Amino acid sequence: MSYLDVEAITKHFGATCVARGVGFSLEKGDIGVLLGPSGCGKTTLLRMIAGFESPDGGAIHLDGRALWREGRGLAAEARHIGMVFQDYALFPHLTVWENIAFGMSGVSRKEMKATITELLLVTGLKGVEKRYPHEISGGQQQRVALARAIAPKPRCLLMDEPFSNLDVTLRESLSAEVRDIIKRFGITALMVTHNQHEAFAMADRIGVMMAGDILQWDTPEGLYHAPENLDVARFIGEGSLIAGTLTPDGDVDCSLGLFTGMAEAEPGEAKRVHVFVRPEAVRVAPSHAPARARLEASCFRGPGRSCLFRLPGGEGVKVASHDRCGLTEGSSYGLCVAEEGLSLFLEAGGRVSR
Amino acid sequence: MNACDAHGRGARSIGLFQRVPVSGGLVLALGVAVVVGLPIFLVMTSLFADTHGIWDHLRENLLAGLLANTAVLSLGVLGLTAFFGVSAAYLTALCEFPGRRFFSWALLLPLAIPTYVMAFVYTGLLDFSGPVATFLRQHLPAAAPFMPPIRSTGGVILVLSLALYPYVFLLSAGGFASQGERILEASRSLGLSQRHLFFRVLLPMARPFIFGGLILVLMETLADFGAVAVFNFDTFTTAIYKAWFGFFSIDAASQLASLLVVMALMVLTAEGWSRRRMRYFKGRDGRSAIRVRLTGHCALGATLFLGGLFAVAFAIPMIQLIAWVVEAWREELHMGYGALFSHSLLLAGGGALLTLMVALALAFAGRTSPGWLMASLSRLSLLGYALPGTVLAVGMVRVLSGFDHMAAGFLGVFGVALSGPLLQGTVWVMPVAYMVRFLSVGFNAISSSLGRVSPSMDEAARTMGVGKWALMRRVHLPLIRRGMITGSILVFIDIMKEMPLTLMTRPFGWDTLAVKIFELTSEGEWERAAIPAVALVAAGLIPVVLLVWQKEKVNR
Ligand SMILES: Nc1ncnc2c1ncn2[C@@H]1O[C@H](COP(=O)(O)OP(=O)(O)O)[C@@H](O)[C@H]1O
Ligand SMILES: [Mg+2]
Numbered sequence: 001m002s003y004l005d006v007e008a009i010t011k012h013f014g015a016t017c018v019a020r021g022v023g024f025s026l027e028k029g030d031i032g033v034l035l036g037p038s039g040c041g042k043t044t045l046l047r048m049i050a051g052f053e054s055p056d057g058g059a060i061h062l063d064g065r066a067l068w069r070e071g072r073g074l075a076a077e078a079r080h081i082g083m084v085f086q087d088y089a090l091f092p093h094l095t096v097w098e099n100i101a102f103g104m105s106g107v108s109r110k111e112m113k114a115t116i117t118e119l120l121l122v123t124g125l126k127g128v129e130k131r132y133p134h135e136i137s138g139g140q141q142q143r144v145a146l147a148r149a150i151a152p153k154p155r156c157l158l159m160d161e162p163f164s165n166l167d168v169t170l171r172e173s174l175s176a177e178v179r180d181i182i183k184r185f186g187i188t189a190l191m192v193t194h195n196q197h198e199a200f201a202m203a204d205r206i207g208v209m210m211a212g213d214i215l216q217w218d219t220p221e222g223l224y225h226a227p228e229n230l231d232v233a234r235f236i237g238e239g240s241l242i243a244g245t246l247t248p249d250g251d252v253d254c255s256l257g258l259f260t261g262m263a264e265a266e267p268g269e270a271k272r273v274h275v276f277v278r279p280e281a282v283r284v285a286p287s288h289a290p291a292r293a294r295l296e297a298s299c300f301r302g303p304g305r306s307c308l309f310r311l312p313g314g315e316g317v318k319v320a321s322h323d324r325c326g327l328t329e330g331s332s333y334g335l336c337v338a339e340e341g342l343s344l345f346l347e348a349g350g351r352v353s354r
Numbered sequence: 355m356n357a358c359d360a361h362g363r364g365a366r367s368i369g370l371f372q373r374v375p376v377s378g379g380l381v382l383a384l385g386v387a388v389v390v391g392l393p394i395f396l397v398m399t400s401l402f403a404d405t406h407g408i409w410d411h412l413r414e415n416l417l418a419g420l421l422a423n424t425a426v427l428s429l430g431v432l433g434l435t436a437f438f439g440v441s442a443a444y445l446t447a448l449c450e451f452p453g454r455r456f457f458s459w460a461l462l463l464p465l466a467i468p469t470y471v472m473a474f475v476y477t478g479l480l481d482f483s484g485p486v487a488t489f490l491r492q493h494l495p496a497a498a499p500f501m502p503p504i505r506s507t508g509g510v511i512l513v514l515s516l517a518l519y520p521y522v523f524l525l526s527a528g529g530f531a532s533q534g535e536r537i538l539e540a541s542r543s544l545g546l547s548q549r550h551l552f553f554r555v556l557l558p559m560a561r562p563f564i565f566g567g568l569i570l571v572l573m574e575t576l577a578d579f580g581a582v583a584v585f586n587f588d589t590f591t592t593a594i595y596k597a598w599f600g601f602f603s604i605d606a607a608s609q610l611a612s613l614l615v616v617m618a619l620m621v622l623t624a625e626g627w628s629r630r631r632m633r634y635f636k637g638r639d640g641r642s643a644i645r646v647r648l649t650g651h652c653a654l655g656a657t658l659f660l661g662g663l664f665a666v667a668f669a670i671p672m673i674q675l676i677a678w679v680v681e682a683w684r685e686e687l688h689m690g691y692g693a694l695f696s697h698s699l700l701l702a703g704g705g706a707l708l709t710l711m712v713a714l715a716l717a718f719a720g721r722t723s724p725g726w727l728m729a730s731l732s733r734l735s736l737l738g739y740a741l742p743g744t745v746l747a748v749g750m751v752r753v754l755s756g757f758d759h760m761a762a763g764f765l766g767v768f769g770v771a772l773s774g775p776l777l778q779g780t781v782w783v784m785p786v787a788y789m790v791r792f793l794s795v796g797f798n799a800i801s802s803s804l805g806r807v808s809p810s811m812d813e814a815a816r817t818m819g820v821g822k823w824a825l826m827r828r829v830h831l832p833l834i835r836r837g838m839i840t841g842s843i844l845v846f847i848d849i850m851k852e853m854p855l856t857l858m859t860r861p862f863g864w865d866t867l868a869v870k871i872f873e874l875t876s877e878g879e880w881e882r883a884a885i886p887a888v889a890l891v892a893a894g895l896i897p898v899v900l901l902v903w904q905k906e907k908v909n910r
Contacts, residue, residue, distance in 0.1 A: 075814040083817040084581025089810035093832045101829075231357055316434055 007056035024217045033199040036209030042192040042250040051076030078135040082149030082161040090133040097129040119147040121276040157189040175201040230349040244275040257290035274345040281341020289334030363377040369394035379719030383731040393749025400608030439522025447530035450645040451653040457660045459902040464667040466521045468582025472517040473886045475671040478880030480504035516667040522567035529563025529653030562631035569625045577742035579854035588609035590614045591744040622740040678884035698866040706846040713796035736794035747858035754778040796841040803837030
């Protein structure tokens with residue numbers, strides 16, 4: 001059994017189903033992220049782990065102990081799970097120091113002082129410990145919330161959209177910082193977000209969640225390069241979908257060219273498939289390339305250009321071009337595709353394995 | 355797994371492990387709702403009771419007059435308070451002229467003067483034997499016959515309006531001020547002149563707020579007992595008092611009261627409606643509107659008008675009161691004011707304490723077990739503020755006599771005979787009566803500060819292993835301390851000023867300042883009534899000053 005084990009959790013609010021047999025597991029010391037569009041049930045799942053909602057079915061184990069099993073659960077205050085709330089939920093009548101010390105019971109004064117001092121140092125809050133929450137900035141409040149959750153040495157840390165109240169520039173720098181802090185204390189953490197940049201910046205494991213279900217639980221790389229179904233592929237990063245045919249030999253024919261050995265040979269009819277191409281897998285090539293397309297739009301993105309090409313059949317292809325020399329809109333170019341950057345999906349959405 | 359099967363089972367069985375705050379809060383709220391609801395219910399049922407002809411007598415001789423008086427009084431007071439309140443609010447919120455800052459808070463001060471004090475000051479001042487009339491007869495005999503009599507319908511309306519216009523002023527000033535600069539600029543750019551702006555934009559947008567203030571005025575007018583009693587102007591409240599203490603018919607009093615309850619409930623419905631509208635209209639777009647600078651005649655007119663209003667509604671009554679106190683205090687001071695003060699403080703303190711505790715319990719119950727049942731129970735519990743004190747007094751007496759009856763019957767079974775009533779006419783029921791009447795005042799103060807404690811703070815504390823009681827002690831109580839203090843001050847002062855409820859439920863000998871004022875004014879002893887009145891006004895100034903401070907803080 002893994003450190004945090006969530007099995008087949010179901011949950012309804014009235015007639016709406018917000019968890020349909022969700023399951024995943026997290027190893028000790030890892031940071032997991034639940035990523036999904038708003039309203040898919042992430043917060044509810046997190047609150048069930050924290051003990052604020054009760055699942056209708058399923059089981060949750062943490063460090064070998066049952067938090068929830070067979071319709072019974074441990075009270076939230078007995079679970080030893082730290083939580084960082086979306087609105088931080090700092091106590092306005094307590095100073096930064098007192099907020100951090102709030103949950104630390106059963107430790108000596110000396111130990112408490114040492115822990116808090118270390119936390120203040122690590123979170124860069126040294127010097128503001130005597131201030132009240134309304135006297136510090138949003139980013140600082142966020143770190144106080146984190147320090148407060150870590151201070152009682154929880155078995156696991158939960159974070160619900162911890163960066164959503166911050167402005168975009170702060171989000172990026174803070175997410176890397178928060179990952180460092182969590183790793184430094186060796187805490188197992190689970191975060192919830194709808195922002196994939198945050199997810200990639202934080203996670204060892206990411207679960208893509210949609211409509212109350214985890215579609216794929218994987219490493220960030222696995223998620224990006226080997227999405228298990230069409231929904232995940234479309235949700236994570238960018239890409240283009242092109243119609244193609246899978247022959248019984250395992251070759252794929254589509255308007256980007258013929259790719260051999262894409263699947264195991266399987267006797268039978270040729271099948272229609274979706275070919276999914278990441279922008280960086282496509283290169284603008286000399287004109288003798290297998291596919292030609294007209295440049296419809298291009299937009300400067302700093303490190304390169306983001307281009308939209310139109311194939312003769314009418315399908316669009318997004319391409320990340322790194323050429324400094326300009327491409328003219330309206331002209332035709334050759335496109336060359338790296339085979340590893342392709343994913344195949346059946347009509348029903350499932351992945352075709354190689 | 356069949357998810358639908360599992361649904362619901364989990365929710366119930368969580369109780370085995372976790373303390374789920376299901377019934378405790380609801381049971382408590384139910385208890386409070388019964389205490390508040392029972393008097394109202396008994397008053398309402400009395401509509402059909404048999405009163406041995408007294409009711410018929412009342413109906414034939416009085417009812418039409420009472421209804422007409424109530425209608426005239428209400429309409430007159432509404433019209434006059436709307437005029438005073440809205441014009442003062444418009445001038446102080448959206449114009450600039452000499453004295454504006456002063457008037458923006460000073461015009462709230464009359465809130466500290468109870469209506470009955472305002473009433474007796476003006477009757478004393480303007481009566482036939484008063485100083486003004488005497489002066490006129492001596493020095494300007496030609497003008498004397500033209501002085502309008504103060505003891506008239508117009509007089510009551512004027513006096514009540516002077517005491518009550520601050521409600522309209524306060525709310526509509528808020529309404530005017532919340533109309534941001536953007537919307538005014540937009541209107542100007544659409545070509546509206548200042549006058550059109552007022553009638554087509556400002557007034558319609560402030561209408562829900564003005565309406566809210568007028569509803570409060572109407573509630574106070576319907577409930578008023580002391581002022582109309584001074585003027586011998588018969589309304590339902592005085593009729594209830596007379597039916598009970600004159601005819602000794604609690605049934606006839608209840609039947610009159612039930613009519614008043616119907617009116618109060620109608621006003622309450624209107625109030626709920628207006629509150630919803632106010633929320634809808636609360637659209638600030640950052641900066642508040644730039645004030646229009648008045649010049650020349652306009653500025654002078656504004657200053658004089660508001661100065662006159664301030665003089666008539668606050669300065670003159672205060673000067674007159676103080677003059678009377680100076681005249682009377684030597685003879686009066688040995689007359690046992692100690693007992694009056696201590697009774698007032700004791701009752702107000704006890705009532706405020708009880709109200710505070712019930713309000714706290716109700717607020718926490720609402721937090722721990724929310725839901726529609728809880729919401730409707732607490733709405734019922736807060737109904738008391740719409741009920742005139744006379745009605746509540748009648749209702750309480752009915753509840754208590756019913757209870758004593760049952761208790762006597764029950765004890766009789768065991769052969770125990772009671773020498774007198776257990777509860778009725780004892781001092782112990784007074785704090786309960788006050789609690790019923792003023793629960794909403796305390797509750798609003800507490801629940802608005804408790805509302806600022808977000809649910810996630812509770813959850814944060816629980817993830818850190820903090821239990822329910824520790825949560826209350828370490829998080830909730832420190833955060834709502836100010837609300838608790840404000841709430842109890844407000845309730846304390848409201849109880850001090852409350853006249854009919856005290857008058858009709860007090861046991862023999864438990865006179866308070868308000869009761870003393872009633873007794874002295876019914877004998878025309880204005881000078882002597884001024885001493886307790888000044889004490890009440892001084893106490894009443896405390897919440898008004900708090901209010902002004904709050905307002906200034908928001909403005910800055
Ligand atoms: N206490 C509740 N009662 C009823 N419905 C709820 C409750 N909490 C959440 N929901 C519903 O469950 C769904 C999932 O909500 P949530 O878990 O907050 O999604 P997310 O955090 O992914 O945005 C939403 O449709 C929401 O309206
Ligand atoms: Mg959420």
